[in-house]
Amino acid sequence: MSRKKSQRSKGNSSPASCSIPPPKENGKVGNDTHTNGMVMAGRPSLSNSGEFYDISFKVMLVGDSGVGKTCLLVRFKDGAFLAGSFISTVGIDFRNKVLNVDGVKVKLQIWDTAGQERFRSVTHAYYRDAHALLLLYDVTNKSSFDNIQAWLTEIHEYAQKDVVIMLLGNKVDSAHERVVKLEDGERLAKEYGVPFMETSAKSGLNVELAFTAIAKELKHRSMKTPNEPKFKLHDYVKKEVKGSGCCKS
Numbered sequence: 001m002s003r004k005k006s007q008r009s010k011g012n013s014s015p016a017s018c019s020i021p022p023p024k025e026n027g028k029v030g031n032d033t034h035t036n037g038m039v040m041a042g043r044p045s046l047s048n049s050g051e052f053y054d055i056s057f058k059v060m061l062v063g064d065s066g067v068g069k070t071c072l073l074v075r076f077k078d079g080a081f082l083a084g085s086f087i088s089t090v091g092i093d094f095r096n097k098v099l100n101v102d103g104v105k106v107k108l109q110i111w112d113t114a115g116q117e118r119f120r121s122v123t124h125a126y127y128r129d130a131h132a133l134l135l136l137y138d139v140t141n142k143s144s145f146d147n148i149q150a151w152l153t154e155i156h157e158y159a160q161k162d163v164v165i166m167l168l169g170n171k172v173d174s175a176h177e178r179v180v181k182l183e184d185g186e187r188l189a190k191e192y193g194v195p196f197m198e199t200s201a202k203s204g205l206n207v208e209l210a211f212t213a214i215a216k217e218l219k220h221r222s223m224k225t226p227n228e229p230k231f232k233l234h235d236y237v238k239k240e241v242k243g244s245g246c247c248k249s
């Protein structure tokens, strides 16, 4: 698989509080067959990290700078939240994680994009290959929520028509600083017909669920097993999502 070269920081910034350590693997997949960008392995493939997988998808994290994209990925990949000062992602980076979805090993190649405007053209180039997009805003930052519409316009311009989109309202642990209500997120998601949940990279709330739901949807889309009931992403999210358990403002 040919992969576009990632634009990495060349040392002009020190690691962010949630900076991703240098990748142990570079997303190169060995003997895979590619179907519309999706990687199908005829027999289980071995990822560079030594994990077997049956099928592979690309997921992109997008949203304004500071909404918590990198932290969300670090929480999902490493189960950690590294508190500290915030330093923005430069360009684009990625991590792989293999999930077991109903007995099928699904590898998610998760691209962490820079939210800063000056990297937008880098991000545009990656939309085309994405199978799913996690679009984040920060519940403590109104403008990050107001910008969701612009992000969706951009997504519709650059991404594939059938890309799976999920809206995430991050930082729900910061109850006292919350300025975007749960209902506002729900309303916006309904308006655009996308599934929605609130998350916290800090506490871990719904982080696993967001990625698992995406993996299930992509797996079901690509492997239609006869007699298997149709997977409904919206219903699954509604059933599984956990509330922040606190203070709607």
Ligand SMILES: Nc1nc2c(ncn2[C@@H]2O[C@H](COP(=O)(O)OP(=O)(O)OP(=O)(O)O)[C@@H](O)[C@H]2O)c(=O)[nH]1
Residues within 6 Å of the ligand: 016, 017, 018, 019, 063, 064, 065, 066, 067, 068, 069, 070, 071, 072, 082, 083, 084, 085, 086, 087, 088, 089, 090, 113, 114, 115, 116, 170, 171, 172, 173, 174, 199, 200, 201, 202, 203
């Ligand atoms: N309280 C709280 N803080 C968070 C959470 N997620 C991220 N943060 C903080 O928000 C700041 C920005 O987080 P990042 O993950 O680096 O943001 P980003 O979206 O990757 O930003 P860019 O790389 O510039 O696009 C950091 O100081 C994090 O510690 C969260 O769930 N809760």
Ligand SMILES: [Mg+2]
Residues within 6 Å of the ligand: 069, 070, 071, 088, 089, 112, 113, 114, 115
């Ligand atoms: Mg980042």
